[in-house]
Amino acid sequence: MSRVATLDDIVAAIRAAHDSHTPLRPRGGGSKDFYGGLLAGDALDLSGHRGIVAYEPSELYLTARAGTPLAEIEATLAEQGQMLACEPPHFSGATLGATLGATLGGTVAAGLSGPRRMQAGAVRDFVLGVKLIDGTGQTLDFGGQVMKNVAGYDVSRFIVGSLGTLGVIAEATLKVLPRPVAEATRQFACTEAEALLWLNEWGGQPLPLSASFWHDGRLSLRLSGAAAAVAAACRRLGGEPVAEAEAAWQAVREQTHAAYAGPLLWRLALPTSAPPLALDGLRASEWGGGLRWYATDAEPAAVRAVAAAAGGHATLYRAPESLRCREGAFAPLPPALLALHRRLKKVFDPRGILSPGRLYAEF
Amino acid sequence: MNVVPPAARGFRQCLAALVAAYNKPMETAESRSEAPFATDRAALLRRLQWTLPAHGLLSAEEDLRPYECDGLTAWRQLPLAVCLPENEGQVIDVLRCCHQLGVPVVARGAGTGLSGGAMPHAEGVVLSLARLNKILRLDPTARLAVVQPGVRNLAVSEAAAAFGLYYAPDPSSQIACTLGGNVAENSGGVHCLKYGLTVHNVLRLRVVSIEGEVFEIGSAAPDAPGYDLLALLIGSEGMLGVVSEITVKLTPKPELARVAMASFADVGQAGAAVAAIIAAGIIPAGLEMMDKAATAAVEPFVQAGYDLEAAAILLCESDGAPEEVAEEMARITAVLTAAGAGEVRVSQSEAERLRFWAGRKAAFPAVGRITPDYYCMDGTIPRKRLAEMLTAIAALERQYGLRCANVFHAGDGNLHPLIMYDASQPGEWDKAEAFGAEILELSVALGGSITGEHGVGIEKINQMCVQYATPELETFHRLKAAFDEGGLLNPGKAVPSLHRCAEYGRMHVHRGELKFPQLERF
Ligand SMILES: Cc1cc2nc3c(=O)[nH]c(=O)nc-3n(C[C@H](O)[C@H](O)[C@H](O)COP(=O)(O)OP(=O)(O)OC[C@H]3O[C@@H](n4cnc5c(N)ncnc54)[C@H](O)[C@@H]3O)c2cc1C
Numbered sequence: 001m002s003r004v005a006t007l008d009d010i011v012a013a014i015r016a017a018h019d020s021h022t023p024l025r026p027r028g029g030g031s032k033d034f035y036g037g038l039l040a041g042d043a044l045d046l047s048g049h050r051g052i053v054a055y056e057p058s059e060l061y062l063t064a065r066a067g068t069p070l071a072e073i074e075a076t077l078a079e080q081g082q083m084l085a086c087e088p089p090h091f092s093g094a095t096l097g098a099t100l101g102a103t104l105g106g107t108v109a110a111g112l113s114g115p116r117r118m119q120a121g122a123v124r125d126f127v128l129g130v131k132l133i134d135g136t137g138q139t140l141d142f143g144g145q146v147m148k149n150v151a152g153y154d155v156s157r158f159i160v161g162s163l164g165t166l167g168v169i170a171e172a173t174l175k176v177l178p179r180p181v182a183e184a185t186r187q188f189a190c191t192e193a194e195a196l197l198w199l200n201e202w203g204g205q206p207l208p209l210s211a212s213f214w215h216d217g218r219l220s221l222r223l224s225g226a227a228a229a230v231a232a233a234c235r236r237l238g239g240e241p242v243a244e245a246e247a248a249w250q251a252v253r254e255q256t257h258a259a260y261a262g263p264l265l266w267r268l269a270l271p272t273s274a275p276p277l278a279l280d281g282l283r284a285s286e287w288g289g290g291l292r293w294y295a296t297d298a299e300p301a302a303v304r305a306v307a308a309a310a311g312g313h314a315t316l317y318r319a320p321e322s323l324r325c326r327e328g329a330f331a332p333l334p335p336a337l338l339a340l341h342r343r344l345k346k347v348f349d350p351r352g353i354l355s356p357g358r359l360y361a362e363f
Numbered sequence: 364m365n366v367v368p369p370a371a372r373g374f375r376q377c378l379a380a381l382v383a384a385y386n387k388p389m390e391t392a393e394s395r396s397e398a399p400f401a402t403d404r405a406a407l408l409r410r411l412q413w414t415l416p417a418h419g420l421l422s423a424e425e426d427l428r429p430y431e432c433d434g435l436t437a438w439r440q441l442p443l444a445v446c447l448p449e450n451e452g453q454v455i456d457v458l459r460c461c462h463q464l465g466v467p468v469v470a471r472g473a474g475t476g477l478s479g480g481a482m483p484h485a486e487g488v489v490l491s492l493a494r495l496n497k498i499l500r501l502d503p504t505a506r507l508a509v510v511q512p513g514v515r516n517l518a519v520s521e522a523a524a525a526f527g528l529y530y531a532p533d534p535s536s537q538i539a540c541t542l543g544g545n546v547a548e549n550s551g552g553v554h555c556l557k558y559g560l561t562v563h564n565v566l567r568l569r570v571v572s573i574e575g576e577v578f579e580i581g582s583a584a585p586d587a588p589g590y591d592l593l594a595l596l597i598g599s600e601g602m603l604g605v606v607s608e609i610t611v612k613l614t615p616k617p618e619l620a621r622v623a624m625a626s627f628a629d630v631g632q633a634g635a636a637v638a639a640i641i642a643a644g645i646i647p648a649g650l651e652m653m654d655k656a657a658t659a660a661v662e663p664f665v666q667a668g669y670d671l672e673a674a675a676i677l678l679c680e681s682d683g684a685p686e687e688v689a690e691e692m693a694r695i696t697a698v699l700t701a702a703g704a705g706e707v708r709v710s711q712s713e714a715e716r717l718r719f720w721a722g723r724k725a726a727f728p729a730v731g732r733i734t735p736d737y738y739c740m741d742g743t744i745p746r747k748r749l750a751e752m753l754t755a756i757a758a759l760e761r762q763y764g765l766r767c768a769n770v771f772h773a774g775d776g777n778l779h780p781l782i783m784y785d786a787s788q789p790g791e792w793d794k795a796e797a798f799g800a801e802i803l804e805l806s807v808a809l810g811g812s813i814t815g816e817h818g819v820g821i822e823k824i825n826q827m828c829v830q831y832a833t834p835e836l837e838t839f840h841r842l843k844a845a846f847d848e849g850g851l852l853n854p855g856k857a858v859p860s861l862h863r864c865a866e867y868g869r870m871h872v873h874r875g876e877l878k879f880p881q882l883e884r885f
Contacts, residue, residue, distance in 0.1 A: 058638040058641050058746065059638075059745050081644055082644075121559070124591055138834045142835065144810070145810060146776050146810070146811045147556070148775050150598045150814050150819075151830050152830075152857075153595055153599055153603075154549070154594045154597065154598050157591055157594030158591050158594045160594070161586070161590070161591055178645070181644070181690075201504075203615075204615055206615040207615075208683070208684070228686030229684040269586050271584050272505060273505035311582070312583075313584060340578065344845050347841040348838070359590075360589075
């Protein structure tokens, strides 16, 4: 593993890898080492390239270097009553083996969002700009710090979720938002089917919903917004108030809740309106029914087929290495799309040195 | 609201354009695009006749004329033919045919674009998606609609209204512009500060490549696997593929919306009020600003009740549950008053709210009534630099001897200066264009962008050289080639060649050293 502190170090490391055709794997806090395909190549540890570069609360943006811990960013935002509305996970628990927790670079590269995603948007919805070092060592600046910018192709959003396969994200600018004035959580006893029915019905109404979590016969619903609106929605929806709600949502966001435990976990993304699936092992559902977690022994191909038939896709989110290696983490792409992915990979990384196989085994 | 499709543009405007064309050699498509194409017109038409029904192919000059420009009327070019497919299969056939013959293709929606994105290529065809105009599916439970690219923006919200839903991005051209055009430009509207741009509201696309291959990208489920191709395609100005189907997210209609109208004696104060609202932790549903020249143009046209003495007015909307709107409006009014607003009026009824907005939404046509021609700019800047930008624009008005009315999506720092000129006066368009270029380059110098929502098209192709350096431009070209190796889709638009930038750079350097020497550099 090589550690880099400055932009020049990053560029030098990539140039060297490029020149010698050596695979390289950008890594922030390592909190998502478990996610995606297998890890290949020397780790390029970016945790030393850190620090908030610019933060202007009234302009609603924050720019930081890749290695900046999310914890530091969120603490800074909280002082001004602001937040990262996509609620990306930190995964800093010692149990996950990553004490530093998520960094900004890894957050953008993985694109994983938290409980507020369905209402507020995903990580990619908040990315305004990036400084990217491509696979040849070129420094590229895309996007910027303003809310609207349609000059050129939107590379800053495009690289979200690319898992280090297109370039090293050296710096990123995110849109930030004010924290809601008020929040409340209500709980309902119900089956999965009832929860889905209600969530889809409520989702079509102007209610200040900001998160949902169903697990083991209980649906938790978070409401956020103006104090009067939250109070009115609570009255209308009923349910039981929840004590220590913030800690409970934290456990969902950080996946320290028991629902996410175990060596094998499937992440199924679906249209919210998809009815309960014919699949055993449902652990929890989030995002108004758009995200469902399963721990199932069913054949991977069968899990993927069930998800696809419901209009979604299944990710082998956490699994033993042998299984991940054989099945790949992400739903396979149709041939034409795969070919396009390969061409796009070449645009940024002609020698294929960056995180090979992390997204798909084919590139 | 009058959004006039080019086909129906008034006699006066056509005359002005003709006179202008006579007075100066118009810059044509080729003079700005580099790639040489030489199409065998007869062979092309023969092939297209096999591909399309007779009423789906136009080639007579009088039929082509309505397609010679988009909303940027100063740029015109006749295509060799216009194709009007009626289904995706015909779109595929047209693209295959053009690919085989090496013929440029310019996709077109309603032609309301303001950067010349849909302006034809002299050696190419226009591929109009206007007849693919069906809403294929509207699913109120999943809150989404599947539509063909030629469906008008407003038609989606109209169809969804029965379910208490709507499509959030609302460009002022929404009665005319198509979803395909919205996707290609990543269009915004007056409510995108809170509800996002097109890129935040599109879930899935079907895209036909120049080779006639169909890609499904994105998904009705969140986080589609693989690279975020939606992000790449949205805002790509018809350069990467032709969008043949769009799945959009529908949003529940808020129970109530009210708008506050505040007058300011000073534009600097109005700019500071915008920052103060955001700093107070409020994300209004809309936050718009108009200067005195804009309100003066609008008021006689729509009688919105604007304060004509004010140097600038702000429109600030709150929406949501009635309790929420009441709570937020009280905060908004307090912030506006503290920021020095002379008068704050809050709409007391839906009719009044619509009247306050009518002026803003009709700003372009209203300005169009007081000047023979106007040129709409689209830079974005950090909000805090609004006052600085307005001062600079005032100085440019004097320098060029042209008036400019200013309309802003202030909440997200997106400016629409409307430069007034008369195309029938020799040299006026050149002056207007140079004036506009200075505003765009100043936007970049202030830390912003040359385009917030109208796209680069042909119009801002030179300013791309100012916003991006060679490595980024080269990456854009390689991205384009990954989709369209032969460069047949909308050639010469959106991304300048390095050769062009070198030329533009030379022109700029010999004129003087750094532009805007008074500004802090970024
Ligand atoms: C009065 C007025 C007000 C406006 N207000 C706003 C506003 O508030 N916000 C805003 O963002 N814009 C605004 N615009 C600009 C314009 O309406 C938008 O850019 C709109 O999205 C263009 O849609 P269109 O269907 O007219 O596209 P066109 O002008 O026909 O085409 C625009 C671009 O999209 C490409 N294209 C079209 N269809 C497809 C397709 N199916 N596949 C691939 N590429 C395609 C074209 O090649 C071209 O590059 C305004 C324009 C006018 C005239």
